[in-house]
Amino acid sequence: MEERRDELTPMMEQYFELCDEYDDCVVLFQVGDFYETFCEAARDVSRRLDITLTQREDSSGEYPMAGIPVDSAESYVETLLDEGYRVAVADQVQDPDETTGVVRRAVTRVVTPGTVVEDELLDDDNNYVACVVEGDSGYGVAFMDVSTGELVATTCGDEGVQDEIDRFAPSEAVAVDSGVFDDDCMVTPYDAFAPDEPSEVVEAYFRNPDALLENDAEVRACGTLLAYAEYTRGEEGEDENRDDDRLDYVNRLRRYDPREHMLLDTVALESLELFEGRRDGDTVFDVLDETSCALGSRKLRSWLRHPLLEVDGIEERLDAVEELNRRTLVREEVRELLRDVYDIERLVTRVSRGRANARDLLALKNTLDVVPRVKEALDDVDSELLGSLHGDLDTMEEVRGLIGRAVRDDPPIEITEGGVVREGFDDELDELRRVENEGREWVASLEKRERERTGIESLKVGFNKVHGYYIEVTNPNLDDVPDDYTRRQTLKNSERFYTPELKEREDEILGAEERADKLEYSLFKNVRDDVAEDAERMQKVAETVAALDALGSLAGVAAENGYTRPEFGDGHVVEGARHPVVERSVDEYVPNDASFEEAGFAVVTGPNMSGKSTYMRSVALVSVLAQVGSFVPADDAHLEPVDRVFTRVGASDDIAGGRSTFMVEMVELAEILHNATRRSLVLLDEVGRGTSTADGLSIARAVTEFIHDEVGAKTMFATHYHELTETADELDGVRNLHFAADRRDGDMVFLHEVVEGAATASYGIEVARMAGVPDEVVDRADAVVDEGHADGKETEDGLQQTRLDTAVDVNGAMNGERKDGGGGTCNEDGTERVVDEIARIDTANTTPMEALNILNRLSKSVDDT
Structure with missing residues (x-):
């Protein structure tokens, strides 16, 4: 079908245009309640997701189609990511009821392993996308967690690049050389997303990048990640009025020097089992992680990946841990309070990207409501770090108050259909809801009044989206229908009617409801935008809460285990x-x-x-x-x-x-x-x-x-x-x-x-016996050892080593004497045995070190005499 573009329907033409534009992605194309794929993509998606491959037919012919429900798309997207795909989600960005012709779709997000922001696709750990750019003084390396807005950068030599990649463990990378990343990491060529002016991209977020970064390679790496993150945001999200692609929540750029921390490369991380245990057993992190919330767990994991080198910083943390260890009541009160904390960093990201719903805002408020109580619990702390964290606990009264006034206590997930904004927040909205509710109350009482007026006991008043409000009368009672009833719909066993008064009320109710829903959606977006303006303050609160939680976990583990x-x-x-x-x-x-x-x-x-x-x-x-x-x-x-x-x-x-x-x-x-x-x-x-x-x-x-x-x-x-x-x-x-x-x-x-x-x-043979090696094998091994000793050889762990067991006294050997532990003398046969053993050494294949060892033993035997 791709070859017959001139024959495509408008919808399919739109689909293939998006496929061309996002040619490195699987395009999920919204058609009503489903995301569809077509043609070869449908065959591939059907096989990868194990979903049914169907056929679609239109004026351009018949072709394969496979789709997934919009409401449960995330689990399918996760599978596609695991299979190594990028996914471009093309949503309907026009209301079909208000559109003439084909509904316009636009890619509202590009989902990749390193840029996901959806909770369903993330765990508590940081999810980094990396960028590596070669420069004059080494490699500029940057790591970004798009879900939290964290951005860090450094410069490394050839060997140091791999060490930093291992420490951050990115799930995706933009790089010149893909060879530095393991097979689990999706790699995009650097040129595919390198902006023309990386410094301008960085400057749009951070006023003076030259003051924050050390060289051009670092600037290019950071600029590329920012451009890539903007690309994955899509053309337009729910906030179709945004002016640019800038990610407002990305406001933290930190340059670091790898020498500031103890370096733990992949080999060390694995052998010390810091994060991955053998045979799915517990890890060191599992022992330490008794944090109360995702923020603290992520912070503790970061600390364990990057132990400090500077003693003052170490002692500052130790002072805080010691105080929390000693003050059990304070520690447990703070830890209990933090159990009610949601992942503020990721909530702020969704708010700033215009993807947060009313429940997200309510979760944000509930989290911020905990902060004043945590601050009060730490009022009399002594350690410098705890005192500093106490001072950084911003109670955010304005944001909490705004959300509390605006959002209902139990809002629906959908934010376009009403039920989100609290009564009393907006006078116009309250008036529209009053008209709507009074109309519904009038309708609710209509059934009783009409039954009394007509004498038809089976009369019902109902509503559907197609025909609106109606009065339903069964066929046997049609003779009793009043003259002011107008037929609206005929059914098999009944007729549906309306009255002039019911039609008037219907217009009032539906008109007020439609206007109220639109106004409520607009009000909610305004509230969300206002909250987003305080993103940096909320991120600071998140940092503070994360550190408190991590410190509390370390203190609790120390108390529990006697550290x-x-x-x-x-x-x-x-x-x-x-x-x-x-x-x-x-x-x-x-x-x-x-x-x-x-x-x-x-x-x-x-x-x-x-x-x-x-x-x-x-x-x-x-x-x-x-x-x-x-x-x-x-x-x-x-x-x-x-x-x-x-x-x-x-x-x-x-x-x-x-x-x-x-x-x-x-x-x-x-x-x-x-x-x-x-x-x-x-x-x-x-x-x-x-x-x-x-x-x-x-x-x-x-x-x-x-x-x-x-x-x-x-x-x-x-x-x-x-x-x-x-x-x-x-x-x-x-x-x-x-x-x-x-x-x-x-x-x-x-x-x-x-x-x-x-x-x-x-004791290798004894261990073999304990391990259950058959007795015949163990007994034979014992015999081989005995034979080895008799021949002047010793067998250890299956490796036979030639050695001189007898401490030889060179002078004694020359005189026909030997040391045998019993004070005996060595006859000529003994001397010949030593000479023969030396003669059997393969000097052509003996290493210098082995020769030195033999000479050393001979020398020591002389000293012993």
Whole structure:
């Protein structure tokens, strides 16, 4: 049909014109009570939404059609977004009853993953659209939450771009290079929405962008996002009188420096399970989030993504949390009050975009009504931050009063059909409603009067939209109809009539009703516009309420779980650290200490399943939570601010990208070694696994030396390479820690307790037995271990390592003597055995590090004599 444009009906011509204009979208075209799609789009939508594909026929022929109800469109739109589509919603913008010819449609909104504002399509978290623009001094990066009006920008180098994207986790992006975004993010080419003059776009919102932003790339990124958000607003919404496309609620632009916060990249976010748990389990955020409203939850999530670095800011939050922790009654009163708070930020957005209905305004008023009570509850707070928030609680009497006077207590959802504006708000409206109501009361009493006058007991008075008011008389009673009745409609078993007086009243009622509905709609829009003028003040209230809620949640969680206030200064010591998630899922959690004062590098050994990874994560989470401003799950914590947490924990691969598990591990390791600083915290777990034992051990040793000598970061390295524990004797500032285990009645018991020193074994076979590996396999593994020891080899966790078990005394060997622990002598056969073992070493394939390890053991055996 697209090829036969000259044969299209006016309606279909209008549809295809919109499809051409919004060629990157599925156009949902309103036809009465349905949004329709046609032709190839209908086939696609029918398949994606699992709805019936029908046929439409008109003068241009027969073609496929598929539609969804207007009243329940959001759920279908959400499915299309999940399927990777943009959706252009084309509404009827003319009243069909007042239009001659085809009703005009216009795209009133473009719905995309990053620009949705409808509550049905959003959760409590921020929903960002990102823009990345390459500039002379790096990449300008901007993030915008169209549903709240938040806009932030920064400049990053090549590596920093990915870190910032990971922190904000946008659901959509406008970018030059789509490769920096993951597969879950819809990407639009930058050129498609880059405005001609980005600085003019930014200037239209913020008077002097040069004072707010640092370079042209940042200006272009912000200008592009603003232009994109304006585009998704559509041609015209309910407010057809708006002068321009400007989004009045977007009035907050913040430039930030990534170095202002602890950096948590995707690897750290995932391995620390801050927001996504394993197997759908609880996350750290789940533990902390006892907020009362969506505003607080969103704020707390933002704080957890961006822990602070500046100690004064951290201490300010900690002071507030401590006061709320101590003052239980104040905390619980505020938290209870905030349960009645709606999402003001998103309400303000809908108000400013002309999409708010009367219930939205009422929700806004009810929320603002809570503010004076919260302010009163905080009247005598001591901490600086709580005092500042108390002062920022604007009670907004004018807005509350306006909405209270204008909007009824239980208004309908539809705002064009009356029942929205409160009586007493407007004299003209009250008069029209009085005429309408008196007319209806007259009609309501008419039935009784006419029955008495005519003697027809079955006489009824009714109304329908087509014929208006009528008097209905059944056929057997038609002879008793008075002469002043005029026939209006004939039915099968009755006739419908009207009287001159009824017709007069009908004209009064319907005329007053129509005029009142139009006037009421106009009055409501005026009220909505007046409320929108205070958008910035209401957004400030939202920010304040969000911070209070987040602080109250942190204080409540601390009180409930026995968290401790951390102290900041020199040194980094944690006593009794606990993992906030794990401790809630076990009957008895064993806390452990961690200190980086005398030794900044800890080699952690011990059995599988003993808790090494959990221990390291718990230490990292103490720092993360402390810099969020939270109390921490520990008995005591004296900390230095950490600029970044690096984690290399767990195995993963990227087969589609051509990277094995080991390659992914090495890429992540390279990131750590290139970017860690003395202020960083590094967690390494089993680095070097996945290749030959010799290569893996060599890498582990070299990494240890590099971090110790060149980086100086606080580091915990969990490993089954027991040779690595020797570094504690060779490098100042390296210590050995291990997890204790015990055998009780022949069974392996993990004590989950960290103690000084290196583990004597990894107990891999015992763990295999506990895991249910068949006895035949476990017994055979035991035998292999015994054979390995007999041959001068040791098998650990399935990896066979060649080593010299016997401490060799070189002088003794030359003299035919050996140390055997029993004071015996070594004969010539023993000497030959050592010489033979050295001769079996493949020197051509032995790495320098492995050779040094062999030489080191020989050297130590000489020292022992």
